[in-house]
Amino acid sequence: MARKPVSIQRVQRRWGAVVLLLLLAVFGALGARLTYINTVLRPKLLQQAQRQQHGATAIPARRGMIFDAQGRVLAASRQQPDVFIDPARVEDIDALAAQLGPLLNIPAAQIVEQVRQRPESRFIVVARGVEAVDAEAVEALRHPGVGLAERSARTYPLGSSAVHVLGFVGADGHGLEGIELTLDEHLSGRDGRRATIRDARRRPLWRAEEGSSPPVDGGHIVLTIDAEIQRLTEEQLDQTARKYSAESGVAIVVSPKTGAVLALASWPEFDPHHPQAVPPEHRRNRALTDPTEAGSTFKSFVVSGALAGGFVSTTEEINCHWGTYHVGRRLITDVHGYGKMTVQGIICKSSNIGMVQIAQRMTREALYNTIRGFGFGEATGIELPGEAPGQVYPLSKWTSYSATSLAMGYEVSVTPLQLVMAYAALANDGVLLRPRLVRALLGPDGRVVQSFDTPEVAGQAIPREWARYVCRELLAGVVTPEGSGRQAQIPGYRVLGKTGTAKLPYPNHRGYEPGAYLSSFVGAAPVSDPEAVVLMMVRKPRASEAYYGGTVAAPAVGEVLKGVLAYLEIPPDKAEALALAK
Amino acid sequence: MSVRRAVMLLGMFVGVALTVVYLRAEQARTVARTLALEARWVDLRRELWTVQTEVARLRAPEQIHERVQRFQAALVSPVEAIESRTAPHLAARTSGR
Numbered sequence: 001m002a003r004k005p006v007s008i009q010r011v012q013r014r015w016g017a018v019v020l021l022l023l024l025a026v027f028g029a030l031g032a033r034l035t036y037i038n039t040v041l042r043p044k045l046l047q048q049a050q051r052q053q054h055g056a057t058a059i060p061a062r063r064g065m066i067f068d069a070q071g072r073v074l075a076a077s078r079q080q081p082d083v084f085i086d087p088a089r090v091e092d093i094d095a096l097a098a099q100l101g102p103l104l105n106i107p108a109a110q111i112v113e114q115v116r117q118r119p120e121s122r123f124i125v126v127a128r129g130v131e132a133v134d135a136e137a138v139e140a141l142r143h144p145g146v147g148l149a150e151r152s153a154r155t156y157p158l159g160s161s162a163v164h165v166l167g168f169v170g171a172d173g174h175g176l177e178g179i180e181l182t183l184d185e186h187l188s189g190r191d192g193r194r195a196t197i198r199d200a201r202r203r204p205l206w207r208a209e210e211g212s213s214p215p216v217d218g219g220h221i222v223l224t225i226d227a228e229i230q231r232l233t234e235e236q237l238d239q240t241a242r243k244y245s246a247e248s249g250v251a252i253v254v255s256p257k258t259g260a261v262l263a264l265a266s267w268p269e270f271d272p273h274h275p276q277a278v279p280p281e282h283r284r285n286r287a288l289t290d291p292t293e294a295g296s297t298f299k300s301f302v303v304s305g306a307l308a309g310g311f312v313s314t315t316e317e318i319n320c321h322w323g324t325y326h327v328g329r330r331l332i333t334d335v336h337g338y339g340k341m342t343v344q345g346i347i348c349k350s351s352n353i354g355m356v357q358i359a360q361r362m363t364r365e366a367l368y369n370t371i372r373g374f375g376f377g378e379a380t381g382i383e384l385p386g387e388a389p390g391q392v393y394p395l396s397k398w399t400s401y402s403a404t405s406l407a408m409g410y411e412v413s414v415t416p417l418q419l420v421m422a423y424a425a426l427a428n429d430g431v432l433l434r435p436r437l438v439r440a441l442l443g444p445d446g447r448v449v450q451s452f453d454t455p456e457v458a459g460q461a462i463p464r465e466w467a468r469y470v471c472r473e474l475l476a477g478v479v480t481p482e483g484s485g486r487q488a489q490i491p492g493y494r495v496l497g498k499t500g501t502a503k504l505p506y507p508n509h510r511g512y513e514p515g516a517y518l519s520s521f522v523g524a525a526p527v528s529d530p531e532a533v534v535l536m537m538v539r540k541p542r543a544s545e546a547y548y549g550g551t552v553a554a555p556a557v558g559e560v561l562k563g564v565l566a567y568l569e570i571p572p573d574k575a576e577a578l579a580l581a582k
Numbered sequence: 583m584s585v586r587r588a589v590m591l592l593g594m595f596v597g598v599a600l601t602v603v604y605l606r607a608e609q610a611r612t613v614a615r616t617l618a619l620e621a622r623w624v625d626l627r628r629e630l631w632t633v634q635t636e637v638a639r640l641r642a643p644e645q646i647h648e649r650v651q652r653f654q655a656a657l658v659s660p661v662e663a664i665e666s667r668t669a670p671h672l673a674a675r676t677s678g679r
Contacts (some may be wrong), residue, residue, distance in 0.1 A: 062631060073638030078631035132632055150628075157638035204617045206610070231643040408584060449661055 054208060060150050061189030062444075063173060064218035066166060066180075068227040069260075069439060073157055075166050075180070077173075080129035082141050083138050083146065086122050090145035100146065129153050130374050154180075154304040160269040163568060164285040165223070165261075165384070165437065168272040177275070177283060179437070182383050186441055189218035217444035224439045225262035229253055232563040233263040236556040237536060241267045244519075244541030244552055250287045251536045251556075253564060256424035256524065258455045259433030261382070262532065262564070264417075289383065291390040291413035292537075295502025296350045296549070297520050298409030300475060301422060301457065301461075301483055302359050303343060305370025308466040311361040314473070325353040327404045332356050332562065348477040349388050350484050350499055352408050353536045359407030361542045367402045367403055368395055373461045374422040375432050376414050380458075382435045390414045409502060420535040422461070423522045426475070427496070427530035430467030432458045471496050476527045484550040488523045488558035492572035493565060494532070497523030499549035504540065515543040521553035525561050526573040532564045 037045065061544040066075040083104060090096055093115050094108075101108035104127040111126050118124055128151070130138070135148055154169045169176020174188065175181035192215030195208035237251040246267075253263040266286045270278040284290070306312045323337030334351050346354030359367060371377070377392030391413045393402070405411035414422075417435060425432035434456040441450040461467070475496035478485040484499040520537040524530040536553040546552050639645060 059620075062627070065634075071632065072641055072643075076631065076635050076638060078635050132629070155635050157635060158642045158644065160643070161644060198615065204614075207613050207617060231647075254614040320632075570616045 002308055003431075008205045053197050054211075055196050055202065055204065055209060057194045057196070058150065059192035059194055059215045060152055061191045061215035062217045063152060063154065063169075063189055064187040064220040064442075064444065066187075067220065067222045068162075068230075069223065069262075070226060071222075072227045074085045074162060074223065074227065075154060075156050075227070077152050077154050079150050080131070081135050081148040082125045082151050083130055083135070084123050084128040085115055086145050086147065087119055087124065088122055088145075090115070090143075096143060096145065096191055098363070099141060099143075100126070100138070101142075103134060125149070145243060151371075154272075156272045158227060158231075159178070160271050161227065161234060162225055162264070163269050163272045164266040164283075165225060165264050166272060168275045178285070178384060179223070180384050183221055183438070183441075187218045187221065189444070190216040192216070199424060214256070218426065219444055219449060220442040220446065221438060222440040222442065224255075224258075224262065224436055225264070226262050226567075228567055229564055230263040230265065232559050232567070233534075234265045234267075236560050237265050237267050238269075240536065240538055240552065240556040244538060244545055244547075246538045246542075247540035248286060249536065249538045250290075251534070251560070252287055252416055252420045253534050253560065254420055254424050254435065255531055256427035256433075256530050256533050259421070259424065259436050260439070261435050261437050264437075285384060285386065287416045288384055288387040289415070290511070291388045291415045291418075292504075292518055293412065293502050294414050295409040295500040295518065295520065296352075297419060297423075297498050297500030297522055298412065298414070299347060299355050299407065300375075300426060300498050301374050302362075302367065302407050302468060303347060303356060303474065304426065304466060304470050305356045305366060305373075306362050307343065307469065308387050308462045309362060309366045309370075310359060311366070312343055312358050314469065315345060318346065318357055320346070320351050320353045323333075323353070325356065327356060327360075328400065330401060330404065331405070332408075344474055344477055347474040347498070348480070348483045350478075355407040356404050359403045364403065364404065366397055368392070368398075371406065371412065373432070373459065374425060375461070376412060376418055376422065380415075380417055380421055380435050381406045382417060383437045387417070388415055390418055409500065416535055416537050418487045420522060420533055423498075423524065423535070424533045425461045426467050426471055427524045427533055428467075429464040430462040431458055432461045434458050470562060471524075471530070472527055476523075479523065479554075485521060485523065485554045487550060488521060488554040488561070490525065490558050490562040490565070492569075493525045493561075494527035494573045495523050495525040495558065495561060496527050497521060497554070499554060501547060501549045516540050517543065517547040519547055519552035521549045521557045522555070523557045523561055525565060526570060528573050531568060531570050532561060534560045534564070536560070 060079060063077040065073055068074055087093070093112055093146060096251055097108035097111040100111055106127060114124055114126055115229045116264050137148060138148060152173050154173065156166060165178055167180035168176055169180050170176045175184040180187065182356050193213050195211035196204040197206040197208050199205045212511055216330065233251045233253055237249050241249040249267040250314055251263070251265045252261065254261050264287055268282050270282050275283060307314070317340040319340050320334065320338040322339060323334045325332045332352050334353050338349060338350070338351055341351065341354055342347065343358070346358070376390055379387045379389045392409065402411055421435055436452055436456070438452055440452065443449050475493055475498055477483055478499065479488050479495040479497045480486060485497040488495055488497050500520040502518040503512040505511065506513050518537060519541050520535065522533065522535040524533040536557050538552050541552050
């Protein structure tokens, strides 16, 4: 049977249908794939695209600066980049290390070792905080596997000067001690972010509108500290502590009229760039954290209260029993024996026997209120962390010997800061001020945000006339050729002051350690109108050399006062000038 | 539509297209310049901070005293100045006692 011939049109139609079906199938498959990509794969692909195309660069904010009262920079931040290696983009690590090592002053073998220890990591820091010139040299290499990561580094241009005031920051750039800690919130800035869209080679191509933010720099701080007075004070403290092989020492300079702390030094000091290199006790600000029995420097307050309360008169003579006196079973002695003396003589010679008799005349309440009135027993509120309040026992805990002990500066613990502020109150007509360390807070643009120029009065410790009498007649007599503080005299000025030599207790507070003393001297000048009060306390000077406050601390306080008065351009006392004219 | 009109229309479209391309390229260049300027700003901030720190170090009183000593500069400190003014008085007082 012969087959019927197939017409050409029919063949074309059939093949046309096949091609159409194939095309439909292809487009259907493409459509299905497109739908799959846009639905199921969409989140994953979007995320991938985001990662590939979008990039962000951090714009570092600057932590605020700390200035002294004259505008000198005490602490500042700058960028010191870290150098890192991305091993995935390094073909020959030995060759790279050989290039990089000399630039960073690191052995090439050390770099190789670091990279081989963590081959899977994409970010291996080989040098931290490199200088700008080294960073430029690393950049000039133009090696794809080497990069610079910006890092903010805190620097203290004055080195260890004022370190116990300033404190230091941790690895995260936040304050860990001192003003850096107390005002961390004000100093801290907020890093900015620059979001970009990048090309295939990760070069910034476009600026992304979303995700970009400018950096917000931290605010600045102006302190009351004067770097020159601080240097002078630290120099004298360091010389004294070394000369007498002391365990530690503290020196403070304050302005009695404003309560401004002009210098605050603690010895031994340390490098704020490497605080971990010293034991924690070196980092402690002993002026605030170490209350101690003040010894004879405390006598000024007891005698002030006695005079103001009418328990003793200025002309009355008190028998000092030639150096030995019994209170109950307790023997009180003086270094040298004296007969009858007025209050002036008792303070001038620092007689324990005279002071004990004065304190015994006072009522317990009057003595307690006098001590509290000078601010002892409570923290001063200075803007530094860790301040101890000291200890003044409540009347309910007093024994029959308490007045005797308090008269000589025992049975009460005070911080050096409390002590110097109490003397500042005597020099300021009896007005006790709160110590100030911060003069102003500035914004990042340098404008004043908050000013603390007004002195803050804590109270009237004693009446004005008695404060003046104590300063001008009693304490001025201490710094004369006959007084215990004669070594603090300075040419052209009358100086007031008080020596102190306190026994130090054993660490377990069971008795006093033989040969261990706290030698102190607090002085102020000019007597007619005191502009600066200086306290120096030297702990455990080598007793074989000297340990009296008048020998150890007074000369150094005199030197500090001499420098401060000259620096502040304070004219000499009128009385001294008249003597000069004669 | 005449051929002339068609050519004009085509020319206009080409002109608009070229303008769009030019503006787009200019925008890309501006963005690139902005990014470069921002990067430069960050670099300048860094340099400024470094210089400020260096100036602060040079202004430190300790450093100044060291330099004065090193260069043996004939500067008189305020302390020495006041001592020189009051020295005769001190001498008189000391000898008088």
